[in-house]
Amino acid sequence: MAVVGAAVILLVTLLLPLGFDNDLYESMAWTLYAYHGLPYLSSWDHNFPGIVFIHWASIALFGASDFGFRLFDYLVHIAMAAVYYRFLRNWLSPRASLLAVLLFALYYASGQWGLAGQRDTYAAFLLLGAASLFQVMKRKSGANGGRSVCIGILCGAAFLVRPTYVFFAVSFLILLWIESRKPRIVALYLAGCVVPIIAFLLPYVFIPNGLSQVYDTLIRFNLEVYASVSIPVNLWSGGRALIYPFAGVGVIFALRPSRPDHFSRETIMFLLFTACALISPIMMGKYFSYHFEPFLLIAIGLAALGFMRLAEMIPNRTLQNATVILALAIFALLYYPRHLFRYYFEASNTNLSPIEATYERVLSDSLYGLAAQRAVINYVDARSAPRDPIEYVSIFPGMRWRLHRPAATRFTSIVPLIAYQRRIPAFGAEWRREFLGSLETVRPHIIIVSQSNRWWPFVGKTNDNAIASIPGLDSLLAANYVCDTLIGGYMLYHIR
DSSP: OHHHHHHHHGGGGGGOOOOHHHHHHHHHHHHHHHHOOOBTTTBOOSSOTHHHHHHHHHHHHHOSSHHHHHHHHHHHHHHHHHHHHHHHTTTSOHHHHHHHHHHHHHHHHHTGGGTTTOHHHHHHHHHHHHHHHHHHHHHTTSOOHHHHHHHHHHHHHHHHHOGGGHHHHHHHHHHHHHHHOOHHHHHHHHHHHHHHHHHHHHHHHTSTTHHHHHHIIIIIHHHHTGGGOOOOOOOSTTTHHHHHHHHHHHHHHHTOOSSTTOOOHHHHHHHHHHHHHHHHHHHHTOOOGGGGHHHHHHHHHHHHHHHHHHHTTSSOHHHHHHHHHHHHHHHHHHHOOTHHHHHHHTGGGSSSOHHHHHHHHHTOOTTTSHHHHHHHHHHHHHHSOTTSOEEEEOSSOHHHHHHTSOBSSSOSSSGGGSOBTTBOOHHHHHHHHHHHHHHHHHOOSEEEEESOOOOOTTOSOTTOOHHHHSTTHHHHHHHHEEEEEEETTEEEEEEO
């Protein structure tokens, strides 16, 4: 019943087109899938690569499209709901576990772009799988070598999604040692942790400057540039204001020991996991909704416990159930994106499929929305061969994967090429030279330039267009290209 309920609630996520983050990962995954171009060598983002491989899997299964990834994400989160329910049943009643799963599904769907498909939700699933395996290990014959390796692999994969989740790996190390006291079990666990990391790095060892590009992108850029960008704390948005008070009640009940001198291993486990979930955003200094996904899995379980204990104070069982249903209904009324269903059912009067028409209505910006992007793609298709390289110059990378064309440069977004806080580091200057050199060498048939960068934390001025953001691009375009047309907010340059 929990899985069916979550599946119904999560249907709305299928109606959400990809946003900035997912567009970026989809573009990198498309380069990897279609042209076997490795991240950081053939595409660029400063985040760790785990989410790129997740998008690659969605493309392999369902193709490169908004709906393809949303369907993949939908199926993954139905599976996550099943694992979450089974995990919670170790401590909670069936009713409390059901409430937690339904609340999780409502919270996830209500987050829209702030949660749907974000990389931390996948890292949370990997960590939830590791925690579930650990519980299975405890119920069975104690610490087991094979399960220890699997837990390590899941923790290593979570690290590749978000490196600050390394503290979860440390927590599992502590828990496995407490459970087994066997160096062999710990060694097998650590071996599992490094398997995903070695698998990722190995191809770069055989490519000249491969590891140095990975280092410059993932380490230097993040430490020297991205670390200076802070996002204000917002702990209460998207339904969390309703979750936390009941989670506090749940903590009171959960921490009441069965004996005054008893401090259980489960308590140690949850305290470690809670600390790790909060350390991650604090270390980053950024507090987007998805950064709290692991913490919310804990908080929602506690909120379900707290709410059910309060509801059970009502003597009538029917009234208890009615109270739970009312609480879920209120949460849905306040936060659930019902308007997406309305868009879908109102889309029958267009020549597009209802799904595509819904996506176009959500991204309806006349300059940069899906209709403008589709017009640009039609222009490109009519004036170039399918294998002709095309360059798309913008902070926002959605057009890049939608073109389904080889790119002239590896810079999926121009984020690494613009001035951050009015300065650019030495490796950023080198990337600028590489970008212009690639355009000179490859000579893409068409260059698409965004007229405006719009908003981005790195940008000092929000009204600079892409040409003004990259010194030397204007002279290259003037010498080799003709501005052929303007579609929406995009300038299209055709090679002379």
